[in-house]
Amino acid sequence: MSTHGTEAPRPIRIALLGCGTVGGEVVRLLTEQAGELAARVGAPLELAGIAVRRPDKHPELPPQLLTPDPAKLIESDADVVVELIGGIEPVRDWLLAALHKGKSVVTANKALLAECSGELSEAADSSGADLYFEAAVAGAIPLLRPLRESLAGDRITRVMGIVNGTTNYILSAMDSTGAGYAETLDEASRLGYAEADPTADVDGYDAASKAAILASLAFHSRVTVADVHREGIAGVSSSDILAAQKIGRVVKLLAICERVTAEEGAESVSARVHPVMIPRAHQLAGVGGAFNAVYVEADAAGELMFYGQGAGGAPTASAVLGDLVTVARNRVLAGRGPRESAHAALPIRPMGQTPTRYHISLDVADRAGVLAQVAQVFAVHDVSIAAVRQRDRLSTASLVIVTHSAPDSALQSTVDEISRLDVVREVVSVMRVEGEDS
Numbered sequence: 001m002s003t004h005g006t007e008a009p010r011p012i013r014i015a016l017l018g019c020g021t022v023g024g025e026v027v028r029l030l031t032e033q034a035g036e037l038a039a040r041v042g043a044p045l046e047l048a049g050i051a052v053r054r055p056d057k058h059p060e061l062p063p064q065l066l067t068p069d070p071a072k073l074i075e076s077d078a079d080v081v082v083e084l085i086g087g088i089e090p091v092r093d094w095l096l097a098a099l100h101k102g103k104s105v106v107t108a109n110k111a112l113l114a115e116c117s118g119e120l121s122e123a124a125d126s127s128g129a130d131l132y133f134e135a136a137v138a139g140a141i142p143l144l145r146p147l148r149e150s151l152a153g154d155r156i157t158r159v160m161g162i163v164n165g166t167t168n169y170i171l172s173a174m175d176s177t178g179a180g181y182a183e184t185l186d187e188a189s190r191l192g193y194a195e196a197d198p199t200a201d202v203d204g205y206d207a208a209s210k211a212a213i214l215a216s217l218a219f220h221s222r223v224t225v226a227d228v229h230r231e232g233i234a235g236v237s238s239s240d241i242l243a244a245q246k247i248g249r250v251v252k253l254l255a256i257c258e259r260v261t262a263e264e265g266a267e268s269v270s271a272r273v274h275p276v277m278i279p280r281a282h283q284l285a286g287v288g289g290a291f292n293a294v295y296v297e298a299d300a301a302g303e304l305m306f307y308g309q310g311a312g313g314a315p316t317a318s319a320v321l322g323d324l325v326t327v328a329r330n331r332v333l334a335g336r337g338p339r340e341s342a343h344a345a346l347p348i349r350p351m352g353q354t355p356t357r358y359h360i361s362l363d364v365a366d367r368a369g370v371l372a373q374v375a376q377v378f379a380v381h382d383v384s385i386a387a388v389r390q391r392d393r394l395s396t397a398s399l400v401i402v403t404h405s406a407p408d409s410a411l412q413s414t415v416d417e418i419s420r421l422d423v424v425r426e427v428v429s430v431m432r433v434e435g436e437d438s
């Protein structure tokens, strides 16, 4: 659509699917900032309709716009579909239908994108529509657009960050109070941080979806949630938190996406989500409560850090509105934003072959030769030890070992074998580490 002469520009019509925590804030911002948004877009933004499960529960919204039927809105004359319902089916079918009809889509739905972004991108390409999803990862933080656009000329080697606010809140609270996981989760639920069903957050599914989206954009390859190694925080104990504190570290649930280059030069992508001990001086260590932060390394740019609110109605709506203004501008100018870039098609490196480092804390029998026996197990698995600390108590000694980098499967086998040694009384804590001690 172009604006010729003095003709008033045709409004850009928006079908809003879902009007809950995020959708409600999108409607508020669209209404409160209507004049400014129209000036930025070059045409007014107009709601064509709003789909909600129970229209009778929304007295605050204009009744003539409400429908319980998203499919009906997809069939309407809307130019853009903003999807804020969540989940995979039936949303996938609705959005595919919208894209095939040439309607641009803005969504915050990480679960859907992490499973079928390839299919959605192909549908967008087939009709020349836009597909934008900045709100799907790290809420308000501009992160996907910088990866997709600002860093398009660079070579990204690593994206690592805290992308789930619920688990970061729980781990921060465990670190400051010394309380256990179950107790802290209860407190987080009581305060309204954890959702009624916190499974997607605490078991790492939410972060794994975000890791898949980040790895796809950073490495120009299609990475789905099934490609991401996932461990949640339910297994993090107060012993782990204490063990981390004793070595000047803090436990965080990190999403880590890396470009791994093998000795013969072949490249692959490793994407994983698991608890990690990082030095207290690390940039990510100071990120507390429900905040998100993502650290990006690129060949020419060096190190970059993105920080801010990763969830919540208004912050997430900010990212949705940014995308909405962009796709609406593209409509006004009859243009299109960048397509999916998956040309590198890098293979996925299995977790077992991904280089990691471990921290292992053991209670062992306090007698001669124990350290040599433990060290022998590391040697057998070709795992090199970076540091050992030993402390004697009455009849036991505590042994703290930090390894050098080794394939994750070799480290796992080392821990399994050590835990079976007669001289090992208890494996107190085992966790991967990232970042060098200062």
Ligand SMILES: NC(=O)c1ccc[n+]([C@@H]2O[C@H](COP(=O)([O-])OP(=O)(O)OC[C@H]3O[C@@H](n4cnc5c(N)ncnc54)[C@H](O)[C@@H]3O)[C@@H](O)[C@H]2O)c1
Pocket (backbone or CB within 6 Å): 017, 018, 019, 020, 021, 022, 023, 051, 052, 053, 054, 068, 069, 070, 083, 084, 085, 086, 087, 108, 109, 110, 111, 135, 136, 139, 310, 311, 312, 313, 316
């Ligand atoms: N809440 C956040 O902080 C946050 C942050 C980032 C991304 N997101 C994502 O944004 C999306 C929306 O999240 P939310 O927190 O606003 O959810 P919500 O549960 O508050 O709202 C969902 C809305 O969808 C509507 N809905 C559900 N099923 C429907 C159906 N079958 N037909 C019509 N309407 C239906 C509900 O009526 C409600 O209005 C999700 O994909 C979520 O993952 C949320």
Ligand SMILES: N[C@@H](CCO)C(=O)O
Pocket (backbone or CB within 6 Å): 136, 138, 139, 163, 164, 165, 166, 167, 201, 206, 310, 311, 312
């Ligand atoms: N449940 C998510 C919401 C934002 O995606 C979180 O805790 O970060």
Ligand code: NA
Pocket (backbone or CB within 6 Å): 134, 135, 136, 137, 138, 139, 140, 141, 142, 143, 144, 319
């Ligand atoms: Na974002």
